[in-house]
Amino acid sequence: MSSITRRRALGVAAGAAGAVAVLAHAGPAGAAAPRAAADPASFDEVYQGRRIRGGPAHGGGHHGGHHGGGYAVTVDGRELHVMRNADGTWISVIHHYEPVATPRELARAAVRELRGAPLVPLALG
Amino acid sequence: MTVRKNQATLTADEKRRFVDALLELKRSGRYDTFVTTHNAFIMGDTDDGDRVGHRSPSFLPWHRRFLLEFEAALKSVDPTVTLPYWDWTADRTSRSSLWAPDLLGGTGRARDGQVTDGPFARVGNRWPITVRVDGRDFLRRDLGAGGRQLPTRAEVDSVLAMETYDTAPWNSASDGFRNHLEGWRGVNLHNRVHVWVGGQMATGVSPNDPVFWLHHAFVDKLWADWQARHPGSAYLPAAGTRNVVDLHDTMRPWNDVTPADMLDHTPHYTFDTAA
Numbered sequence: 001m002s003s004i005t006r007r008r009a010l011g012v013a014a015g016a017a018g019a020v021a022v023l024a025h026a027g028p029a030g031a032a033a034p035r036a037a038a039d040p041a042s043f044d045e046v047y048q049g050r051r052i053r054g055g056p057a058h059g060g061g062h063h064g065g066h067h068g069g070g071y072a073v074t075v076d077g078r079e080l081h082v083m084r085n086a087d088g089t090w091i092s093v094i095h096h097y098e099p100v101a102t103p104r105e106l107a108r109a110a111v112r113e114l115r116g117a118p119l120v121p122l123a124l125g
Numbered sequence: 126m127t128v129r130k131n132q133a134t135l136t137a138d139e140k141r142r143f144v145d146a147l148l149e150l151k152r153s154g155r156y157d158t159f160v161t162t163h164n165a166f167i168m169g170d171t172d173d174g175d176r177v178g179h180r181s182p183s184f185l186p187w188h189r190r191f192l193l194e195f196e197a198a199l200k201s202v203d204p205t206v207t208l209p210y211w212d213w214t215a216d217r218t219s220r221s222s223l224w225a226p227d228l229l230g231g232t233g234r235a236r237d238g239q240v241t242d243g244p245f246a247r248v249g250n251r252w253p254i255t256v257r258v259d260g261r262d263f264l265r266r267d268l269g270a271g272g273r274q275l276p277t278r279a280e281v282d283s284v285l286a287m288e289t290y291d292t293a294p295w296n297s298a299s300d301g302f303r304n305h306l307e308g309w310r311g312v313n314l315h316n317r318v319h320v321w322v323g324g325q326m327a328t329g330v331s332p333n334d335p336v337f338w339l340h341h342a343f344v345d346k347l348w349a350d351w352q353a354r355h356p357g358s359a360y361l362p363a364a365g366t367r368n369v370v371d372l373h374d375t376m377r378p379w380n381d382v383t384p385a386d387m388l389d390h391t392p393h394y395t396f397d398t399a400a
Binding site: 093095096 | 164167261297317330
């Protein structure tokens, strides 16, 4: 089984989306001081035996492109893909249809759903 | 002519042919390409950026085209097969025949959520979960976990009554029919059904569960029902909207189809009951 990263799997589709997102943030509508101010606090805790961490993504890093989030969450050091909704709620790739209030809640919900399984980069058989 | 039928009315032979076609697509590797495409869009579609498959007006035409492609793949295996739909307002418990071993199999076991009966159970190894976001390679479900309820007919009717297709800002914060059907706002129809099923259906790789297609075939039928109820209501927005697929813009990943091309389902299929 080969495995590729989510970023590579997103490929062309995400590249276009990312380019647009960058432009949006650079433009007048993206003078996003309020957005930055509203970013949730970082967290770092052990929940049900697993290390969950969240905080601003490193500048221009992994989170700059495909979802415009700017906030990274990990479970045992592995990325949990998260996204912020327009109303400020959050979803993750593990809970993609059920928004919760904060990234910390999202990480905890993911730990409960994973039942000990590791997160993996998107794996293709 | 393709007729999409309520899953509850399928004959034993129709169920067997549908299941066999799914298993053949899986075996050949074609099935997983659909899972990969869906996950790429669900992770790439954002409220403040480019959005095509979800949280946007094109949620409905995008999934209509996605299902048409999938149905064509099924037909290439067995030309008699069409996509059935699951009316979750009527067949709303885990005891529905939908979840019997001759169709989709039932809910997951308590210990690890693993589906243990039906054609897609790990036993038999005909349904490995290869496009995945965690280490588990078996189909999981948790039907109605925590006492969750599927939407009622009255809730569906309240959404079908909305006259306006979609509204600015054309995302998960919008008012209007599309976003209420999708479920980011209001009584929550489509999203809630994903959550009710649980397992992979609640994740970005939701097409790993074959019920994905039956769920979306019913969401698609609700769009047709809405059109019949509001013949004067059009797809919106019409033109010039940044990050959003307007009526005559092409949709990724196909780039040869617009929402306008998808408004009328009848060139492609009809339903077993009048829309």
